[in-house]
Amino acid sequence: MLTTLNTAYTDTRAADLAWALGREPLPALATLDVELADAALQLRLLGASHQVLLEEERGTCSETVACIPGSRTPLPLGVAKRVGDWEYEFAAHVEVLSPGAFAGRAQELLALVADHPHGLVGVFPGSPHAFTALLAQGQQGQVSWRTWHAYPQEGRLVATRTRVGACAETARPGRSGGGGRSGVGGRSGVFTG
Numbered sequence: 644m645l646t647t648l649n650t651a652y653t654d655t656r657a658a659d660l661a662w663a664l665g666r667e668p669l670p671a672l673a674t675l676d677v678e679l680a681d682a683a684l685q686l687r688l689l690g691a692s693h694q695v696l697l698e699e700e701r702g703t704c705s706e707t708v709a710c711i712p713g714s715r716t717p718l719p720l721g722v723a724k725r726v727g728d729w730e731y732e733f734a735a736h737v738e739v740l741s742p743g744a745f746a747g748r749a750q751e752l753l754a755l756v757a758d759h760p761h762g763l764v765g766v767f768p769g770s771p772h773a774f775t776a777l778l779a780q781g782q783q784g785q786v787s788w789r790t791w792h793a794y795p796q797e798g799r800l801v802a803t804r805t806r807v808g809a810c811a812e813t814a815r816p817g818r819s820g821g822g823g824r825s826g827v828g829g830r831s832g833v834f835t836g
Contacts, residue, residue, distance in 0.1 A: 644673075644675055644757065644762065644763050644764070645753070645756075645757035645764050645765075645766070646672075646673045646688070646763075646764070646765050646766070647765070647766050647768065648672050648673065648688060648690070648765040648766065648767050648768070649672070649768075650672055650690040650767070650768075656794065656797060657737055657792070657794045657797060657799040657801050658717075659710040660692060660708055660709065660710060660717075660718045660792060660801060661708070661709065661710065661711045661717055661718060662706075662707070662708050662717070662718050662719055662722070662733070662735070663706075663707040663708075663709075663711060664704070664705065664706055664707075664722075664724075664726065664731070665704075665705055665726075666694070666705050666707045667705070668687070668694065668696060668705070669687070669689055669694055669707065669709070670689070670690075671687040671688060671689060671694070672688050672689065672690055672765060673687075673688040673763060673765050674686065674687050674688070674763075675761075675762075675763040675777075677761045677779045679761070679779060679780065679781030679786050680781030680782070680784060680785065680786050681699060681700070682697055682698065682699040682781070682786045682807075683697070683698045683699070684696065684697050684698075684779050684786065684788070686761075686763045686777040686779060686788070688763060688765040688775055688777070689707075689709050689775075691709040691710040691711070692708055692709035692710065692775050692792055693707070693708055693709065693775050693777055693790050693792075694706065694707045694708075694709065695777065695779075695788055695805070697786060697807060699786075701727060701728040701729060701809070702727045702728065702729075704726050704727075704729060704731065704807060706733070706805060708735075708790065708792070708803060718735050718801070718803075719733070719735065720734065720735055720736075721733065721734045721735070722734075726807075728809060729807050729808065729809060730807070730808050730809070731805070731806075731807050732805065732806045732807075733803065733804070733805045734803065734804045734805075735801065735802070735803045735804075736801075736802050736803075737799055737800070737801050737802075738799065738800040738801075738802065739798055739799055740798050740799075740800060741798065742795075742798060745772060745793075745795055745798050745800065746772055746795075748800060749771075749772040749774065749793055749795070749800075752764075752774075752776055752791050752793075753766075753774065753776070755778070756776040756777070756778050756791075759778055761778060761779040761780065762776065762777065762778045762779075763776070763777045763778075764776035764777070770795050770796075772793055772795040773793055773794070773795055773796075774791070774793045775790070775791070775792050775793070776790065776791045776793075777789070777790045778790075784808065784809070785806055785807065785808040786806070786807050786808070787804065787805060787806040787807070788804075788805050789802065789803065789804050789805075790802070790803045790805075791803075
């Protein structure tokens with residue numbers, strides 16, 4: 644789903660992005676509800692980037708990557724941690740591109756996400772290449788999402804990948820306390836893909 648965001652371009656530098664886990668829902672300019680692998684996700688475009696809310700039988704998880712006033716948690720290159728009965732894995736990468744390469748990459752990503760049934764992209768006013776995009780997937784018992792935050796004035800594209808799956812001890816067949824659903828399974832370790 645493609646939308647034009649009716650707001651000022653808030654986080655105008657890639658370095659302003661911060662990461663937070665477990666925040667309450669923030670005001671959203673656009674949302675997309677997605678059902679994947681027995682989990683409900685809400686992809687949220689904020690004036691200051693994105694938030695993903697995950698709800699599943701085991702509980703909830705909230706990821707925010709945005710310009711968060713007062714935040715002291717910069718965007719990490721990678722995070723692997725346990726959140727309740729889940730393994731949460733996050734990775735971020737910043738691409739620095741020439742103006743021509745940036746425009747081509749932006750068009751490619753806009754087309755990919757806008758046409759995907761589990762994709763949400765918001766274009767900020769002032770530049771067709773200033774956007775935030777989210778794309779969710781469910782496969783092999785896991786839920787994952789990718790995001791892209793475009794900063795054409797800097798030639799920087801911030802890409803993130805997140806994967807959430809059941810902890811190994813709760814995902815094993817026959818183990819008590821593992822929850823009734825088997826739709827979110829996982830593995831541990833840092834997600835680098």
